[in-house]
Amino acid sequence: MQLIIHRGTNEIGGSCFELNDGKTRLLFDVGLPLNNNDNTENVKLDIKGLYGYEETDINAIFITHAHPDHFGLLEFINSKIPVYMSRVTSNLIKKVYPLTSNKYLKNSDIHVLDNPITIGDYTITPHIVDHSAPQSLAYEIQYKNKKLLYTGDLRFHGRKSYMSDNLKKVKDVDYLIMEGSNIGREKQTQKSENDVLQELKCAFNTKKLSLITFSSQNLERFISVFKACLINKKTLVLDPNTCYVLENFKDLSKNIPQFNWNNIKVYFSPSSISNELAKDKTLYKYKSKKISVEEIRKNPSKYVLKDNFYLTKKILKKFKPEEIQYIYSLWKGYLEKSLHTDILKPQLIHIHSSGHAYLEDLQNFVKELSPKIIIPIHTQHPKKYEELFKTEVLNLSDCEILEVAE
Ligand SMILES: [Zn+2]
The missing domain is CATH 3.40.50.10710 (Metallo-hydrolase/oxidoreductase)
Structure with missing residues (x-):
């Protein structure tokens, strides 16, 4: 099975990665870069089968939350691809986003994901986490004997921090694909x-x-x-x-x-x-x-x-x-x-508190979860992970293919 981070290995925003085992293709988040200057045509990712109207071999897209840097490309995508997200995220994306952005999402195949779903050899389990967007999800992905965990955006200092704490209970994680927005911003005041x-x-x-x-x-x-x-x-x-x-x-x-x-x-x-x-x-x-x-x-x-x-x-x-x-x-x-x-x-x-986890909270999270390997995403400082988390880190480049052995 291949893991390809199309965007996000070295930037905050615009996140998107793919899992592809030759039979089933799944995408996680299809975000717009933070500084897109509204010129969205230039920031579309080059992913075969994502756009247009013809048959596509992408089986599903999973969205973590209703921030455009995680779902903004949805307005362009092939309407034949089912898109999964939480109930509140779907409300925000379908009803509120078109109103505030004047962008109408042609894609009508949005599904609410409350429970684990199996597609091909993958089982995807949604976990609600604490973030500045309500009902944000992290995704646990079981593929044969390998387990991946994608944090999406999360924090441990909001009123719903217990939800992020629950994520620490996921067992036997092989690959933790983890956001690090606040890495490199350690000097900011860490308000809850x-x-x-x-x-x-x-x-x-x-x-x-x-x-x-x-x-x-x-x-x-x-x-x-x-x-x-x-x-x-x-x-x-x-x-x-x-x-x-x-x-x-x-x-x-x-x-x-x-x-x-x-x-x-x-x-x-x-x-x-x-x-x-x-x-x-x-x-x-x-x-x-x-x-x-x-x-x-x-x-x-x-x-x-x-x-x-x-x-x-x-x-x-x-x-x-x-x-x-x-x-x-x-x-x-x-x-x-x-x-x-x-x-x-x-x-x-x-007066503000960050929507993203502070370094110390991420360190505690990694310590409790003890994943085998961390893959940085949604960060400007992927190279700092190794030293900060004392765990094996795989620094990928955008579009690089990682072969995940079964
Ligand atoms: Zn976010």
């Missing part, structure tokens, strides 16, 4: 999601208007923000897009805040997303919770606003920057892309 909550609680305790940038799809961060609002008796103002994302998480737990809850208001802004939501009347549901900038101006200390291009633009016309407390709750690397950063920089507070 609980630290984020505590810092947000303090930050929202202000007479200023609070404005916060975070990802709608980072459910744990959303819960931290909402809890910190409740403790400070503040109302969280969301855009319709975020309300829609939250509705898609409803199945996951009854504890996920929804637009009609107390302490949530909705700011209606003219955007392509609102237009789309208006088409099937989803948008009108949110009307009962509508709030205007004028209402916010009357009592700014009462509100925490989720940053939205139109809302923030309007807010900056009505408020002086020093009247705003601006919290940036994403990875600092994205800060340059942030549209309001320059104006709000003097007010900026960075």
Whole structure:
């Protein structure tokens, strides 16, 4: 059986690898590189049978989670290939992603994978792990007498860290294909999601208007923000897009805040997303919770606003920057892309915890799992693995073929 990492041996994002035994071909993740500048045609992987409409010999694609650097190529792929993922990932990819990206996934053959599945001589077992995307999966792959474990993206310091801990119980792993996004970033402060909550609680305790940038799809961060609002008796103002994302998480737990809850208001802004939501009347549901900038101006200390291009633009016309407390709750690397950063920089507070495992947690994971061989993926520092994990490491190059002996 051959293992080929098509992309990801030496970069964060764009992950994709293949298992091929001559009879059955499986792909794991079909991601877009992080810096693709929207020119997706140039970053399509050269994989026979992946695109087009003809018969293909790729039997299945397994997606770990709903971040475009793991599933972004799905919009191009042959619709005859079945694609497997978790329930929440499928909701996000089918309903939310087309809305926010204007990319419509032609592929309709998406399947929810709750249990192990056997395809040819492979048995693939999904394991839910903790990451900044909800219901992310790692995959355990049994092929004859060999076992592979693909971590996808994971961390051990979120509220659902016990899920990643469960992965340590997988027995007799021959090849661990492991992400290492935070390898080489050891100097960053290693905050947990609980630290984020505590810092947000303090930050929202202000007479200023609070404005916060975070990802709608980072459910744990959303819960931290909402809890910190409740403790400070503040109302969280969301855009319709975020309300829609939250509705898609409803199945996951009854504890996920929804637009009609107390302490949530909705700011209606003219955007392509609102237009789309208006088409099937989803948008009108949110009307009962509508709030205007004028209402916010009357009592700014009462509100925490989720940053939205139109809302923030309007807010900056009505408020002086020093009247705003601006919290940036994403990875600092994205800060340059942030549209309001320059104006709000003097007010900026960075409160964030990484979506990826810290080095020490990865070391503990490897120690407990004790795989025979580690294969680095989703990292900028694959060469550091050997020294860091004291385990045999196989550094592959993109597209290199590894023959896995049965
Ligand atoms: Zn991710």
